[in-house]
Amino acid sequence: MILSKESQDFLENLRLYLVSSGKNESESEEIISELEDHLYEAEKSGKNVEDIVGRSPKDYMEQVASEMTFDRKGIMKYGGIIIVLAFSYLLLGDAVRGGIELSLLEALGYPLIFISFTLLTAGLFRHLASSKKNKTKEWTLIGIVGMTPILLFLGLIYLNKVIVTPSVTFSFAANVIAVIATITVFVITALWIKSLVTIMIPALLYLPEVLLGFTNYGEETQLLASTIIMFGGLFIYLLLMGRKDVNKTGAL
Amino acid sequence: MSSSQILKGILEGCLLSIIGKGETYGYEMIEKLNDYGFSMVKEGSIYPLLLRMKKEGLVATHQKPLPSGGPKRKYYTLTETGEKELIEFKQRWDAVSKSVDRLLEEEG
Known part of the structure; x- marks a missing residue:
């Protein structure tokens, strides 16, 4: 039974x-x-x-x-890792696309967005787990929470143009160091969580673009090819991951 | 006043007493409570209470595999603090119940 x-x-x-x-x-x-x-x-x-x-x-x-204790240590650990990872993705993206330029507003704004999005998602999950099922309401809430970071990012980009805060432009050497540092972050987390996901996602996001940059194809061809490789790669990777998970549970 | 409101404060003492009779697990505690006539206790309500009692150091738990295989089952035993608390609960209950009985009898 x-x-x-x-x-x-x-x-x-x-x-x-x-x-x-x-x-x-x-x-x-x-x-x-x-x-x-x-x-x-x-x-x-x-x-x-x-x-x-x-x-x-x-x-x-x-x-x-x-009646249960709040796991402050665990939250700090995972929260810290998420912020470092998310920041690394952003920095790596900037570094391979012509160099990092970071203003004070961005340096404060991005982590704030990550934190508020995480808190919002946690609240959403709590609500979804405990409330009576109502598909329309659920998807509306998921949509709103999903849209929030995009709106906040757009808001930050706009504010960054309007308000001038002290900013640093990374030199070539600093960009190289940033690339090495972010890749180190991805590798360490991959080893720690015993999954390639933190390496595969940034690799698929940025590698096609970087590699195609060395070829002689026109800019448009490059853009098109890197987009196709990126989405195709992500799709196949996520599909394979999903299948692996199914196999794992099937074996139990 | 409903039975569950009256029970609220004394359920902990009843659980101490049941666990004190020998190590036991959640479902068995409910069965025993039912045997003694506590059919008004909501089955799930003992778990938040057991969590608190464990936090307060009144009970200790350990996992044991089921004889039929399957997942492990969580067993409760009283700690020394738990035993002391049970003795105190008995004394307090004795005083309260005697007074209530005396009072109610007079009315009849």
Whole structure:
């Protein structure tokens, strides 16, 4: 006998709720497997998930979450890595496209955008995990949250033109150092998370452009070719990754 | 006042007592509570409480594999602090329940 769909959904939602509330991962897994055990036994005697957690899954999730500690160390670690990674992507992009030029406004604005987007996403996940399913409302919210960083980036680019703040233009040597530093960041994270994803994504984003820059093709051909290689490569890479994940779960 | 409101403060003491009778796990605690007539306890409500009791050092947990294989099960035992708390709970409960009984009997 396996757990009913409702129970599995509830446990998945609880996991999402706890993770996006910044709760310690192993503590979360512990309470989830304990509840899984309980639901399994309860279903054997004909009870359902509502008998266990009550009418409102949201209230129950809040109750569980309030008894768990906020994983400040873990959040700082992952948050820090995300900011460093995101900043590295931006810098590497600038460096290969004619050099880094960074104003004070950008140096402060980009991390702020990353942080607010992360907080917003966490809030969205908490909401999606705990609220009743309503597809239209869900997709509207996902759309709004997804659009926010784009709007903020556009706003920052505009502000950067209007307001002049002290800025640094990297010399050739500084750009080379920046490229090496960002690539080091990608390699270290790849080793740490044991996945090539942090190397593959920037490689696919920037390498075609850089390599084609050495060829004698016209600018338009270069642009077209690098775009096709970039999107094609990303598509194939993500497809392969997805398949690998399926195989992994299939093997379990 | 509903039974769940009355229960709120004393469920912790009841869980201490059940765990004190020998190591046990969540579902079994509910079954035992039901055996004693606590059918008003919402099954899921013991888990947030158990989390708090563990944080307060009243209970300790360990994982044991199920005899049937499958995932591990989490068992609870009382710590020394838990045993002391249980004794104190018994004394407090004794005083409260006697007073309530006395009061209510007079009314009848």
